[in-house]
Amino acid sequence: METIRLVVNGQPRELNIDPATPLLWVLREQLGLTGTKFGCGMALCGACTVHVDGNAVRSCVTPVKAVAGKRITTIEGLSSDRSHPVQKAWLQVQVPQCGYCQPGQMMSAAALLAVNAKPSDADIDDAMAGNLCRCGTYARIRKAIHVAAELARSAK
Amino acid sequence: MTRRSGPLLLLSVGASTAILFVGFAYLSPRVFAGGQSNAGGNEKSLQAFRAVASVLTSPRCLNCHTSYGGPLQGDDNHPHAMNVKRGVDGKGSAALRCLACHQTENGKTLHSPPGAADWQLPSPKTPMAWKGLSTGELCRTLKDPAKNGNRSLQDLIPHMDTSLVRWAWNPGPGRTVPPLSHDEFVGRLKEWIETGAACPQ
Numbered sequence: 150m151e152t153i154r155l156v157v158n159g160q161p162r163e164l165n166i167d168p169a170t171p172l173l174w175v176l177r178e179q180l181g182l183t184g185t186k187f188g189c190g191m192a193l194c195g196a197c198t199v200h201v202d203g204n205a206v207r208s209c210v211t212p213v214k215a216v217a218g219k220r221i222t223t224i225e226g227l228s229s230d231r232s233h234p235v236q237k238a239w240l241q242v243q244v245p246q247c248g249y250c251q252p253g254q255m256m257s258a259a260a261l262l263a264v265n266a267k268p269s270d271a272d273i274d275d276a277m278a279g280n281l282c283r284c285g286t287y288a289r290i291r292k293a294i295h296v297a298a299e300l301a302r303s304a305k
Numbered sequence: 306m307t308r309r310s311g312p313l314l315l316l317s318v319g320a321s322t323a324i325l326f327v328g329f330a331y332l333s334p335r336v337f338a339g340g341q342s343n344a345g346g347n348e349k350s351l352q353a354f355r356a357v358a359s360v361l362t363s364p365r366c367l368n369c370h371t372s373y374g375g376p377l378q379g380d381d382n383h384p385h386a387m388n389v390k391r392g393v394d395g396k397g398s399a400a401l402r403c404l405a406c407h408q409t410e411n412g413k414t415l416h417s418p419p420g421a422a423d424w425q426l427p428s429p430k431t432p433m434a435w436k437g438l439s440t441g442e443l444c445r446t447l448k449d450p451a452k453n454g455n456r457s458l459q460d461l462i463p464h465m466d467t468s469l470v471r472w473a474w475n476p477g478p479g480r481t482v483p484p485l486s487h488d489e490f491v492g493r494l495k496e497w498i499e500t501g502a503a504c505p506q
Contacts, residue, residue, distance in 0.1 A: 191417045192406035193386070205400045210418055215408055261400040268399075276400035279387040 153217045157182070158226030168214035172206075173197045175213045176223055184224035184252050188281075195280030198253035198260075199223050205260035207279075224252035227259060234304070235259045238297035246284035254280045258294050267298055350500035356485060356493040358440050361447070363483040365473035369426045372434035376426055380481055382436065395428040411477030419480065421472035427454070444504035458498045465491055 151168045154161065157180060164179055176182045176199070185208060188196030192207040199208045200222035227233045231240070235258050238244075245251045254277070261268055261276040268276070273291050282290070360366065368377040376385040390398040397403045408420035427433040431454050435443050446452045447461065456464065464470065465487075474487045483490065497503075 191412070191414065193416075198405075204402055205405050207406050210406060210408065210412060212408065257400045264399045272399070275388065275390050275398040278389070279401050279405065 151214070153213055155213075155216060155219065155221055157221045158223060164213070166213060168217075169212045171209050172199070172211040172213050172216055172221070173208035176208060176221070182223050182225050186249055186252055188250065188253070193281075194250070194253075195257060196250050196253040198256040198280065200256060200260060203260070203263060205257045222256075224256060227255065233259065234297040234300040235262065235293075237300055238293040241296055242289050242293040244286055244289040244293045246282075246286055250280060250282045250284075251286075254282065254286075254290055258290070258297065261294065262298055262301060266302060268294065347501055347503040350497055350503035351505055353493045353497035353500060354444050354502075354504065355440060357490065357497055358443055360473075360483040360485050360490045361435060361443060363473070364481065365476055365483060367436045370433050370435040372432060372436065377436075391426050391429055391432075393429065395426040397425075411472075411475070413478070415479045417477070419472065419477045422468040424469065431455075439505075441505040444502075448502060448504070458502055461498070462491065462494060465494060 150165050153164050153166060153168060155164070155175075156162070157176070162180065164175065166175065166179065173185060173187060176185050177187070185199055186196040187209060188194035190209045192210040195207065197207055197209040198205050200206065200220075201211070201216050202219050203222075206216075227236060231237065235255050239251070239255060244254075257277055257280050261273065265272055265276075270291060273294050277287075277290060277294075280290075361370070364377075364380045364382060367382055368379075371377055371382070373384065375388070375390040377383060378385050387401065389401060389403075392398045392402070397405070403424050403426075406418045407424040408418070409422045409424075411417075411419045411421075431452065433446070433453060435446065438446060448458065450456060453461070454464075471487060474482050476482060485493065
């Protein structure tokens with residue numbers, strides 16, 4: 150066991166934990182942030198995507214020791230009032246079907262828009278190729294990312 | 306030409322031949338050292354490079370040293386799942402960076418992501434693409450600073466000792482390793498350089 154400090158959704162956290170514990174289980178079981186989902190456990194599906202210092206990361210294969218001292222953002226931390234352009238766009242386009250993969254989809258989308266304010270279809274396809282959706286909502290995801298980009302631009 | 310010029314001509318040709326011979330004898334080691342020729346006497350260097358090439362063309366190296374727009378996977382060099390791209394810096398595209406999945410150490414289970422420090426592809430400016438090259442082309446590419454990341458021959462040696470290169474000998478479950486040990490590989494690389502870094506045609 151080790152003492153590991155993180156900043157999760159803006160709040161400093163201190164954990165006494167096995168440093169090899171996947172970040173996903175720290176978020177879900179230690180911190181009660183169950184918005185981030187377990188999918189494959191092998192970084193193959195993207196359901197567990199969170200941000201580490203702003204970069205999209207698969208939390209299921211990330212040992213908590215690897216993110217000590219870093220800023221973690223989960224789907225709960227995207228905004229507290231559904232004001233993030235991605236949240237607004239996902240509601241506007243009604244993207245989810247079953248919804249299980251959508252937290253990961255949204256976190257990857259937010260990471261993309263943070264570095265590319267006006268992504269092309271190809272940019273979106275490249276960025277989102279690691280997030281699987283068994284319901285096949287890909288067309289709505291792509292549309293929602295364009296909507297979110299437009300919302301973000303018009304808000305400036 | 307007159308008859309009287311005959312002896313002078315012979316003398317001239319003889320002198321020129323001697324000068325050429327001496328000149329060639331002086332220059333040839335330098336030519337060999339530059340690896341521009343392998344004509345005779347450099348078989349040891351060529352053999353050393355063929356051993357080096359057996360490692361460089363193994364799947365663990367080729368899967369990133371490729372001209373394809375992203376990494377490859379497996380011993381059959383198929384494109385990386387999820388359509389992963391090289392990106393502008395060799396570290397993946399926006400929101401799908403290499404480090405999204407690859408840690409500084411291997412995943413423990415079969416098919417989980419491998420990992421090492423500084424996990425990345427060569428940059429798009431210098432992709433160091435080896436797949437599809439003949440052994441001679443690979444050799445000349447490795448020696449060309451414009452194609453090898455602006456490295457001298459001596460600079461190649463510490464590169465082969467980085468954690469990312471060493472990963473090839475500890476690739477995690479289910480992955481084959483290069484045909485030589487790391488020590489043998491570095492030894493043959495040094496031998497190739499020390500014997501003139503000759504390249505096959």
